[in-house]
Amino acid sequence: MNTQDMAGLPRLENRRLGEGVACGMGAGALWGIIFLAPDLIGPFTPMDLACGRYLFYGLFASVLIAPGWRRIGRHIRRADWQRLVWLSLTGNTAYYVLLCSAVRYGGVAMTALVSGFLPVVVACAGRRDSHAVPLVRLAPGMVLCVAGAACIAWQAMAEPASAMAPAPLGGAVCALAALGCWACFAVGNSRAIALLDGRVGPMDWNLLMGLVTALQAGVLAPVAFSLDPVAHPAWLWWRFGLVCAGVALLASICGNALWNRMSRLLPLTLAGHMVLFETLFALLYGFMWEHRLPTRMESLAFCCVMLSLLACVRAHGARNGGSAPGNEF
Numbered sequence: 001m002n003t004q005d006m007a008g009l010p011r012l013e014n015r016r017l018g019e020g021v022a023c024g025m026g027a028g029a030l031w032g033i034i035f036l037a038p039d040l041i042g043p044f045t046p047m048d049l050a051c052g053r054y055l056f057y058g059l060f061a062s063v064l065i066a067p068g069w070r071r072i073g074r075h076i077r078r079a080d081w082q083r084l085v086w087l088s089l090t091g092n093t094a095y096y097v098l099l100c101s102a103v104r105y106g107g108v109a110m111t112a113l114v115s116g117f118l119p120v121v122v123a124c125a126g127r128r129d130s131h132a133v134p135l136v137r138l139a140p141g142m143v144l145c146v147a148g149a150a151c152i153a154w155q156a157m158a159e160p161a162s163a164m165a166p167a168p169l170g171g172a173v174c175a176l177a178a179l180g181c182w183a184c185f186a187v188g189n190s191r192a193i194a195l196l197d198g199r200v201g202p203m204d205w206n207l208l209m210g211l212v213t214a215l216q217a218g219v220l221a222p223v224a225f226s227l228d229p230v231a232h233p234a235w236l237w238w239r240f241g242l243v244c245a246g247v248a249l250l251a252s253i254c255g256n257a258l259w260n261r262m263s264r265l266l267p268l269t270l271a272g273h274m275v276l277f278e279t280l281f282a283l284l285y286g287f288m289w290e291h292r293l294p295t296r297m298e299s300l301a302f303c304c305v306m307l308s309l310l311a312c313v314r315a316h317g318a319r320n321g322g323s324a325p326g327n328e329f
Contacts, residue, residue, distance in 0.1 A: 020274075024262045027259040035285065050217065061206075076199075084209055148303075
């Protein structure tokens with residue numbers, strides 16, 4: 001961007017930056033809830049939870065999209081449906097099964113902090129995209145991301161198994177696999193939305209993804225529930241249904257809509273860092289749920305995540321005219 005462009009665009013760019021970060025924060029606050037869901041459903045398996053959540057996601061999506069289906073259907077092409085299938089698989093179905101397994105075996109804190117490594121992967125993938133900040137400018141934030149992940153990995157390997165984390169190493173493996181799935185989704189979804197060229201809005205894209213994800217969950221559900229060896233009482237099924245419905249409405253419908261809106265406002269090099277809000281809120285929810293304060297390593301990792309986020313936002317804000325981004329929010 002040349003000097004004339006920088007002189008003419010700071011206000012517009014800073015407004016986009018502020019709105020994008022606000023949407024990312026809202027999505028993170030809602031997505032943080034999903035880390036508590038495995039503990040709320042008791043003996044149900046991670047696959048049970050994924051199927052239940054995404055069946056409700058599809059139900060809500062079908063109700064919301066029905067009034068505008070004719071308009072939306074005219075603008076969806078075959079390639080869009082193909083993208084929706086693999087995005088739903090990587091970002092929803094496979095990701096959530098792995099995430100719930102990580103929480104079940106490794107605990108909320110470990111899972112949340114491993115996911116904080118995502119910005120490094122996404123920033124590298126989006127380094128050539130429009131409005132991307134050079135990686136050298138993002139280096140401080142990326143180093144802090146790595147430091148935070150290293151702190152929690154050290155704790156996961158050093159601590160013995162406990163009621164909250166019965167198999168820390170297995171949980172870490174599941175968390176890393178979930179990280180890979182979500183990195184693919186974050187990059188692919190951002191580019192898929194850009195390819196829509198305004199044909200379909202962020203909310204409609206989210207609802208379409210809900211329909212596709214529900215179809216995948218419908219295929220998995222008979223297998224998931226038949227493999228569950230426990231006969232659950234009626235009251236537990238009611239709680240399971242309420243948790244699934246709540247997570248579907250808050251995280252999948254509302255949280256995804258905010259994330260898609262953010263994806264249209266921010267470059268990938270910054271959008272990836274917005275998932276750190278999910279990490280921060282998940283940690284806060286997790287500590288409250290477990291009725292404890294963070295350990296020293298968790299506190300250090302928490303600080304690294306916060307500083308990484310601030311460093312990345314500052315790097316993108318400085319690009320837009322030199323004003324501190326904090327003055328624009």
